Amino acid sequence: xxxxxxxxxxxxxxxxxxxxxxxxxxxxxxxxxxxxxxxxxxxxxxxxxxxxxxxxxxxxxxxxxxxxxxxxxxxxxxxxxxxxxxxxxxxxxxxxxxxxxxxxxxxxxxxxxxxxxxxxxxxxxxxxxxxxxxxxxxxxxxxxxxxxxxxxxxxxxxxxxxxxxxxxxxxxxxxxxxxxxxxxxxxxxxxxxxxxxxxxxxxxxxxxxxxxxxxxxxxxxxxxxxxxxxxxxxxxxxxxxxxxxxxxxxxxxxxxxxxxxxxxxxxxxxxxxxxxxxxxxxxxxxxxxxxxxxxxxxxxxxxxxxxxxxxxxxxxxxxxxxxxxxx
Numbered sequence: 001x002x003x004x005x006x007x008x009x010x011x012x013x014x015x016x017x018x019x020x021x022x023x024x025x026x027x028x029x030x031x032x033x034x035x036x037x038x039x040x041x042x043x044x045x046x047x048x049x050x051x052x053x054x055x056x057x058x059x060x061x062x063x064x065x066x067x068x069x070x071x072x073x074x075x076x077x078x079x080x081x082x083x084x085x086x087x088x089x090x091x092x093x094x095x096x097x098x099x100x101x102x103x104x105x106x107x108x109x110x111x112x113x114x115x116x117x118x119x120x121x122x123x124x125x126x127x128x129x130x131x132x133x134x135x136x137x138x139x140x141x142x143x144x145x146x147x148x149x150x151x152x153x154x155x156x157x158x159x160x161x162x163x164x165x166x167x168x169x170x171x172x173x174x175x176x177x178x179x180x181x182x183x184x185x186x187x188x189x190x191x192x193x194x195x196x197x198x199x200x201x202x203x204x205x206x207x208x209x210x211x212x213x214x215x216x217x218x219x220x221x222x223x224x225x226x227x228x229x230x231x232x233x234x235x236x237x238x239x240x241x242x243x244x245x246x247x248x249x250x251x252x253x254x255x256x257x258x259x260x261x262x263x264x265x266x267x268x269x270x271x272x273x274x275x276x277x278x279x280x281x282x283x284x285x286x287x288x289x290x291x292x293x294x295x296x297x298x299x300x301x302x303x304x305x306x307x308x309x310x311x312x313x314x315x316x317x318x319x320x321x322x323x324x325x326x327x
Contacts, residue, residue, distance in 0.1 A: 031248065031249045031320075033162075033321060033324030034155045034320060036152070036155070036319075038309040039309065040151050040154065041312045041313075042309050044071070044143075044150045045307060047067065048068070048142075049138075049143055049303070049304055051064040053119040053136060054118050055118065055120075057093075057094060061118065061119075062095075064117070068117060068170060069081060069099050069101075072150065075150070075156070075157040076157040076158075077153055078103075080101075081098070082097065082098040082099075083096065084196050088189070094173050096172040096192065096193050097172050100197075101153065101170075102167045103153060103157070104165040104166065106165070109164045109209075110164055110208070110210065111167070111209070111210055111213070111323060111326060112209055112212035112276060112278070113167070113212070114145075114171060114212060115142075115144075115149060115171070115214065115266075116145070116171040116175065117143070118175055119135060119138035120136040120138060122135070122298075123135070123136050125180065125290065127290065127299070131299070132179070132181060134300055136175075136299070136302050137302055137303045139304045140302050140306065141293075141297060145214075146170055147219070148215055149170070151316055152319060153166075153168060162323060162324060164210070167209070169197065171193040176189065190265075191269060193266075194266035194267075195269045197269075197274075198269035209276050210326070211278060212267070214266050214282075215315065216266070216281065217283050217293060217294070218311065220306070220307070221294075221306055221311070224254055225246075225254060225255050225282065225283055225315070226258045228262070228281075228282055228284075229261065230262050230265075230267070230280070231267065232259070234279070235271070237277075238278070238279045242279065242318065243255050243257060245318050245319075245321035246318040246321070248321055254314040260282075260284035261284055263282055281315060
């Protein structure tokens with residue numbers, strides 16, 4: 001999953017990048033836009049997990065790709081499949097498919113939502129070392145972000161009030177990063193699908209992409225989404241926009257105005273190569289012994305039993321607030 005590098009925030013570095021949103025007015029605005037249905041999003045998670053782990057080059061991976069593409073088409077999106085053979089850190093050829101869906105494409109300004117959809121092939125952070133070479137079901141670390149996007153697409157299919165187009169990008173081959181047991185670090189081994197997408201990105205001539213929002217592990221139990229430090233470096237105004245939207249939608253408890261870790265994730269190549277200011281909504285568990293990404297990260301218990309509909313609702317309704325306040 002997107003977790004190539006995580007660094008704890010020291011007091012000195014936190015002071016250097018203190019969020020500008022810390023002292024904003026607490027006046028609560030009325031939520032706008034349609035009601036995000038967490039039950040529907042949860043069902044979209046289940047549908048993906050029903051295929052089994054969506055590891056690269058597997059039958060489950062191919063079947064789930066077709067299902068995701070067809071689901072977006074069902075909700076009125078145009079869909080493009082960006083296929084490529086990518087090479088893993090171990091030289092494994094990876095048959096990758098980035099799924100790119102768009103709704104209201106004719107509008108001059110777009111917002112991009114994105115998430116990875118593949119599963120980690122190794123549960124290398126599991127507390128039981130006998131599980132390290134087992135695949136991860138990836139209910140949260142993969143399926144949850146796609147599920148939130150699908151529910152938003154479902155809500156937008158008949159809407160006539162939204163003023164922007166929305167592009168949904170499902171990145172593949174995000175989680176083929178070097179396993180922990182190899183005890184080496186290679187940030188380039190992660191986010192391969194996003195790297196490929198960004199390296200081949202051509203700026204559209206008919207519309208402008210205002211910004212992007214990456215969704216990573218957005219359905220976990222007891223999750224909170226701190227402001228990720230690379231997002232603050234790349235796109236602080238987008239961070240500000242999203243966290244204010246969470247407050248206005250009534251979900252500030254899930255989106256505290258606090259700095260979290262620094263993550264090398266799919267948003268990095270999107271910023272650096274494609275030039276689209278993009279942030280990462282990713283959980284931060286500062287007191288979790290297993291991982292600051294939470295106790296299920298890269299373990300065999302990243303499954304449906306450990307998802308929380310309330311978290312899906314908080315993230316989904318925040319994104320609805322963002323989209324429907326965009327002029």
